[in-house]
Ligand SMILES: [Ca+2]
């Protein structure tokens with residue numbers, strides 16, 4: 001058992017900050033979640049110390065806070081007060097010299113009010129971004145959320161579900177936890193607390209500063225809160241949203257892939273035919289969206305891919321290479337309890353057919369209800385010249401959308417000219433072995449610009465691993481973990 005230490009250390013880097021003072025709060029040796037986390041803190045006129053989000057600091061042995069770049073002044077702090085219902089903490093020290101605290105607003109937040117969050121999104125120096133109060137600015141937290149997301153709140157420290165919060169339009173990012181949310185007079189109205197992003201869900205909330213009621217915690221309180229806290233700040237919810245969009249594919253003992261040269265229409269790149277066992281796996285029901293990928297870019301400071309003028313949000317991300325797709329997956333895996341990957345070629349083809357042995361999962365004839373293809377290549381007019389928002393078209397029997405068309409999808413396998421020597425394990429992407437070419441990778445399913453032929457379940461295609469185009473995206477897979485009957 002890790003020895004819990006109430007005394008935390010706060011280093012302050014002194015700078016000339018133009019507004020009131022905000023601090024990056026970096027907590028280490030935490031009992032639960034990552035051993036190191038970063039968030040934001042600030043001082044208000046009457047706080048005499050640094051206010052921050054409790055969920056990031058309870059259960060951590062040491063807290064370092066700093067301000068911009070400059071000389072470090074070390075101050076020893078302790079978590080002096082908490083409001084566990086509102087998920088906030090106050091760090092105090094007799095050696096802390098108040099410099100430039102924020103004024104606290106006396107007026108309630110109103111609908112549509114322009115707000116600003118001043119804080120440190122994880123790994124990014126930029127500290128200020130614009131927000132707006134939603135139409136109903138004060139909401140009970142659980143009213144903001146879908147029933148399924150309430151489960152998430154049970155697993156982490158957040159305000160109590162029936163606590164009032166300020167409902168915000170705009171993104172609170174990892175690292176914004178504990179940041180001041182200010183009005184146009186630069187007065188604090190709230191403390192940034194949480195957000196849910198991923199798929200269609202995008203909600204941010206903050207604690208009204210005038211609602212906070214401080215109490216002095218016992219050591220037991222802090223230890224308990226430390227154990228209940230989970231993962232890093234509120235990036236956690238995004239990764240949970242990803243997991244909620246996965247569906248289990250049961251697999252089969254007998255999956256026929258490829259063809260014999262004597263069969264009509266059999267291309268050499270699909271030979272020879274083989275029978276393979278497809279082991280169970282999880283697949284994301286939709287292509288990875290701009291909303292999901294942009295979040296990765298926001299947090300990591302990566303340049304966002306172009307959307308071709310078609311729009312972002314729930315459209316599939318495009319203009320990303322096979323290498324980019326794998327960077328995205330590596331980042332998720334660093335932050336999630338699960339391990340995601342690209343599908344293998346076998347898994348992709350099995351999922352795309354969903355048991356059908358026809359050209360498409362619904363039959364042999366092109367059908368605009370099921371896929372976004374190209375009307376200039378004898379695909380019926382489906383209403384979309386470019387990409388369509390994911391899940392616009394009907395899913396297959398496995399409940400998976402857009403495997404055929406919309407964007408073609410990178411899979412994990414290197415390119416091989418045919419199936420000679422392909423692995424027997426459906427979960428194993430086919431890499432260098434046999435005359436394979438890992439400068440090129442397989443993509444499947446065809447795109448909005450696809451001919452009828454390129455949209456077939458069995459069609460194999462390749463591109464260079466660093467190739468980017470407006471017709472190529474990806475989706476996620478993950479293998480089962482032991483509790484899921486591996
Ligand atoms: Ca189309």
Ligand SMILES: [Ca+2]
Pocket residue numbers: 287402403404405406407408409445446
């Ligand atoms: Ca697709």
